[in-house]
Every structure is written in structure tokens, then in C-alpha cells.
Amino acid sequence: MIDAHLKKLRKRDDISSEEEQAIRESVGAAQTVPADHILIRRGAELTNSTLLIDGMLCRFKDLRGGQRQITELHVPGDFADLHSFTLKRLEHDVMALTPCRVALVPHERLKELTERFPHLMRVYWFSTNLDAAMHREWTLSLGRRPALGRIAHLLCELYVRLEIVDLTRDWSFDCHLTQTDISECVGLTPVHVNRTLQELRKSRLIEFERRRVTILDWKGLQRVAEFNPEYLYLERRSR
Amino acid sequence: MIDAHLKKLRKRDDISSEEEQAIRESVGAAQTVPADHILIRRGAELTNSTLLIDGMLCRFKDLRGGQRQITELHVPGDFADLHSFTLKRLEHDVMALTPCRVALVPHERLKELTERFPHLMRVYWFSTNLDAAMHREWTLSLGRRPALGRIAHLLCELYVRLEIVDLTRDWSFDCHLTQTDISECVGLTPVHVNRTLQELRKSRLIEFERRRVTILDWKGLQRVAEFNPEYLYLERRSR
DNA sequence: CGGGTGGTTGAGCTTTCTCAAATAGAGTGG
DNA sequence: CCACTCTATTTGAGAAAGCTCAACCACCCG
Numbered sequence: 239m240i241d242a243h244l245k246k247l248r249k250r251d252d253i254s255s256e257e258e259q260a261i262r263e264s265v266g267a268a269q270t271v272p273a274d275h276i277l278i279r280r281g282a283e284l285t286n287s288t289l290l291i292d293g294m295l296c297r298f299k300d301l302r303g304g305q306r307q308i309t310e311l312h313v314p315g316d317f318a319d320l321h322s323f324t325l326k327r328l329e330h331d332v333m334a335l336t337p338c339r340v341a342l343v344p345h346e347r348l349k350e351l352t353e354r355f356p357h358l359m360r361v362y363w364f365s366t367n368l369d370a371a372m373h374r375e376w377t378l379s380l381g382r383r384p385a386l387g388r389i390a391h392l393l394c395e396l397y398v399r400l401e402i403v404d405l406t407r408d409w410s411f412d413c414h415l416t417q418t419d420i421s422e423c424v425g426l427t428p429v430h431v432n433r434t435l436q437e438l439r440k441s442r443l444i445e446f447e448r449r450r451v452t453i454l455d456w457k458g459l460q461r462v463a464e465f466n467p468e469y470l471y472l473e474r475r476s477r
Numbered sequence: 478m479i480d481a482h483l484k485k486l487r488k489r490d491d492i493s494s495e496e497e498q499a500i501r502e503s504v505g506a507a508q509t510v511p512a513d514h515i516l517i518r519r520g521a522e523l524t525n526s527t528l529l530i531d532g533m534l535c536r537f538k539d540l541r542g543g544q545r546q547i548t549e550l551h552v553p554g555d556f557a558d559l560h561s562f563t564l565k566r567l568e569h570d571v572m573a574l575t576p577c578r579v580a581l582v583p584h585e586r587l588k589e590l591t592e593r594f595p596h597l598m599r600v601y602w603f604s605t606n607l608d609a610a611m612h613r614e615w616t617l618s619l620g621r622r623p624a625l626g627r628i629a630h631l632l633c634e635l636y637v638r639l640e641i642v643d644l645t646r647d648w649s650f651d652c653h654l655t656q657t658d659i660s661e662c663v664g665l666t667p668v669h670v671n672r673t674l675q676e677l678r679k680s681r682l683i684e685f686e687r688r689r690v691t692i693l694d695w696k697g698l699q700r701v702a703e704f705n706p707e708y709l710y711l712e713r714r715s716r
Numbered sequence: 717c718g719g720g721t722g723g724t725t726g727a728g729c730t731t732t733c734t735c736a737a738a739t740a741g742a743g744t745g746g
Numbered sequence: 747c748c749a750c751t752c753t754a755t756t757t758g759a760g761a762a763a764g765c766t767c768a769a770c771c772a773c774c775c776g
Binding site: 281309325349377 | 519520536538539540541544545546548549560562563564565568569588591592595598599600602603605606607608609610612613614615616617619620621622663664703707708710714716
């Protein structure tokens with residue numbers, strides 16, 4: 239059940255079998271969540287963190303006018319709110335973009351886990367720092383990349399992250415994001431996302447139909463995205 | 478020397494005198510850094526974290542075309558690269574925007590400190606999560622706020638963060654950011670920042686001259702920024 | 717077959733950008 | 747104290763990217 243999570247951790251560091259065992263014992267039973275359900279509300283007092291088993295979650299914030307900005311997408315193996323362990327409440331919501339399976343880990347368990355295994359503490363600290371690195375890359379996207387590059391970059395990131403947890407096949411992956419979802423990730427309007435996706439298709443960089451993205455030209459997509467995966471810290475080393 | 482740092486920590490949690498002592502013993506001698514100097518280069522192997530004593534630092538990333546995006550500003554009391562403790566290298570640069578004084582803390586010391594004081598571990602973990610929360614707010618700014626709101630928001634954030642470390646006086650603070658620096662924070666061009674600042678001045682929300690910002694109408698500035706300080710976690714509680 | 721959601725298109729508009737030049741200010745050497 | 751230089755700010759005019767609004771289409775599912 240937490241295999242994707244272990245894959246993600248082991249992509250960046252060694253996890254001993256003792257640590258693995260301790261993690262497994264900390265994770266609660268899986269529960270299902272329908273699409274569009276808000277799992278975490280801004281401001282709520284939190285005592286658990288949420289591990290995504292299956293499906294896609296997002297973190298989002300919005301302005302008074304209702305304009306929404308997604309700040310991160312979550313794929314299986316991610317904690318959606320590990321940061322709530324120290325923040326205690328969050329300043330953003332967490333919502334299911336598809337039907338999901340999630341499992342809760344009580345902060346109490348995380349406290350024991352991190353005190354008993356200082357190395358795991360650093361692994362999980364690393365994990366929240368990785369989220370922050372993705373935030374910075376998105377900041378760069380929104381601040382400086384044109385529409386085409388923003389969307390291309392989002393697809394590159396998703397591809398690499400899904401590959402780590404074995405959710406890609408032949409340069410393609412399931413992607414239940416609507417064009418409106420994408421627009422909320424990249425800070426554009428749905429209409430402009432639509433036209434930009436057409437451009438990506440027309441230049442034969444991707445296909446995107448029936449909820450599946452196929453990357454036709456990875457080098458080309460990377461180029462228009464100026465995608466450099468260094469920010470995903472894809473190297474196994476002792477943290 | 479690390480008073481600002483302790484103020485920042487104690488704004489969000491209690492720090493015992495024993496912990497304070499341990500922190501003090503971990504911090505190296507202060508060194509000065511000239512403006513525009515790059516302290517940390519993307520990709521470099523890091524074994525220290527950098528505590529800002531005085532001046533202003535920024536984290537930035539850039540695209541091939543040279544377009545630069547600042548992802549965070551640092552004020553006295555901040556660690557500029559505490560996240561390097563677990564990341565080991567960074568995917569962005571850290572640069573001095575003004576002449577600065579900084580002090581280094583070896584990762585070895587941080588390891589001892591966090592293993593000896595699990596509470597301090599969580600305090601510093603919190604601190605990197607706070608950086609991430611600021612990143613998310615900037616993502617919202619760049620994705621959804623218009624130029625006026627973005628700049629207003631930046632000034633609100635700076636004001637609150639500087640107030641915590643006693644660097645404001647009568648609704649004003651020293652601000653050595655050039656309009657180009659600001660444009661690199663908010664994802665606009667310097668020209669547009671210039672016109673937008675004029676608008677903020679004309680509406681009597683701020684003054685900004687001779688490197689000093691004065692907030693004339695805090696409520697009004699907050700309103701156009703849609704500034705809600707919840708993302709700065711300004712509450713003291715046990716982490 | 718009907719309703720709903722999500723994708724597509726067109727036309728006109730707004731915000732922000734680009735480029736180029738002028739102005740102001742701070743610091744330096746004579 | 748005065749030129750001189752360098753950097754930062756300001757202004758103008760035209761262009762481009764992305765937005766708005768409104769309608770239409772396609773597919774899915776019951």
C-alpha cells in the first residue's frame with residue numbers, strides 16, 4: 239500500500255528495513271475520498287498527515303474574487319500535508335482532483351518515528367524541502383515562463399514524478415486534470431490553456447486525449463519548458 | 478548577534494535557555510559580504526547553512542534567456558539555506574542584495590543540535606516549512622494577483638517580517654531593493670514596476686524614496702494586496 | 717434522449733511588455 | 747566645489763501575450 243511512498247523515499251536515500259518497518263506501522267488504514275472533496279481546510283487544527291496511495295490531490299489557495307491557484311499537485315507516494323506536523327494548521331486547502339485512496343499518519347507517530355530514527359527525521363525533512371523546491375520552480379514558471387513553457391514544464395514535472403512511482407508506460411501517463419485544473423496550476427485562463435495545448439499538439443510534442451498524456455518528443459518538450467530536473471533532487475545520497 | 482534569529486524563533490515557539498545556549502554555540506563568526514556577491518551557487522556541495530545577521534539576501538533562479546526570478550527575500554534572523562542541511566546542494570543561487578553580515582552554521586552542528594534537542598529539530602523544520610508557505614503565497618501572487626496587488630503584497634510581507642525583528646519604525650522600513658529587484662520578485666518588468674509604484678504612491682498607500690518605504694495606509698495596502706498574514710504563522714505554540 | 721461537464725472557437729479588449737530615450741541622484745577624482 | 751560617471755528612475759509610443767465574454771460542440775452517463 240505504501241510501496242509508492244517507499245519508492246519515492248528510496249529514490250533519494252537508503253531506507254533500512256527497520257525504518258521501513260517503523261514507517262509501515264505508523265500508517266493507518268486506507269480510506270477512499272471522492273473527486274472534488276476537500277480533505278484539509280485552511281486553518282483547521284491538524285493532528286494527522288495524509289499519505290496519498292492512489293489518485294491525485296492538489297494544494298490550492300484562492301483570492302476573494304474566487305480566482306484559484308494550485309500550488310502543488312500530489313501523486314501517489316506523496317504526503318499532501320507532512321508540513322502540518324510542524325505547522326499545526328495549514329494556510330491552504332488540500333483537495334482531491336480525482337477519486338483517491340489516502341492513509342493517515344498521526345503526528346504522534348511521526349514524533350516517535352523522528353525521535354527514534356534521526357535519519358528518518360532528516361528524510362522527512364528532506365521531503366518537505368523537496369516540496370519547497372517544487373514551489374520555487376513553479377514560482378519561476380509563473381514569473382518568467384510564457385504560457386507554452388509553463389504547460390510544457392508542468393507535463394515534464396508530472397512525467398518524472400510519476401515515473402518514480404511506476405505510473406508511466408511508453409512515454410505516457412494517465413492525467414485526469416481538466417484544462418481548468420491546468421489553468422489553476424499555471425496561472426492562466428482555461429481558454430488560453432486550451433489554445434496553448436493545441437499548440438503543443440500541433441508541434442507534435444505531446445498528445446493529450448481521453449485523460450492520457452503521451453509525450454511524443456521528450457527532448458523537444460524539455461526544450462520549450464526549459465525543464466531541468468535538478469530541482470527534483472533525483473539522486474540517492476545519505477540525508 | 479543572533480538576536481534577530483532568536484526573536485524570529487520565539488515569535489513562533491518557546492526556546493529554552495538551554496536551547497538558546499546550544500544554538501549560540503553552533504554559530505560561527507560573522508563575516509561581511511559585499512552587495513551583489515553570490516554566496517551560494519546552484520549545484521555546489523554545501524556543508525554549512527548561512528544565517529543572515531544584517532542586510533538583505535535573496536534566493537533566485539533564472540532561465541536561459543537570463544530572465545531572473547527571485548523566489549524569496551531574506552531579512553536579518555533568517556537562514557538563507559537551512560534547507561541545504563537535507564538537500565546537500567541547492568537548485569538556486571543565494572545572492573546579497575545589499576552589503577551583508579552573515580554567520581555560518583556547519584551541518585555537523587545542526588545534526589548534533591537536532592539529535593540532542595528533538596524540539597529544536599522541529600523548530601528548524603518548521604522554519605523551512607515557513608519558507609515553503611511563503612513560496613506558496615508568492616505562487617498565488619504571481620499566478621493570480623495583478624501588478625498592483627503583487628507589489629502591495631510584497632511590501633506588506635516585508636513590513637511584517639521586518640517588524641518581528643524590530644527593523645521597522647513608525648510604519649516605515651529601510652528598503653534597498655531597486656525597482657529591478659522588485660520586478661524580479663513579482664515577475665514583472667522594471668518599467669511596469671515603476672508605473673505601478675507610482676500608482677501606489679498616487680493613491681497615498683505608500684511612500685518610497687531614498688531607500689525607505691513608509692506605509693501611509695496599512696488597511697488600504699492590505700486591501701489591494703489581499704494580504705492575510707496567516708501564511709506567516711505568527712503564533713507562538715509548541716511545535 | 718437529455719443533461720452535464722469539459723473542450724473549442726471567435727472577436728474585441730486589457731494588461732503588461734519592448735524599445736528607446738530622457739532625467740535624476742549618488743559617488744568619485746580633480 | 748565641479749565635472750564626470752554610473753546606476754536607478756521615469757516617460758512615451760507601439761506591440762504582444764493573455765483575458766473576457768459568449769456561443770458552440772463533443773462526449774459520457776444515466
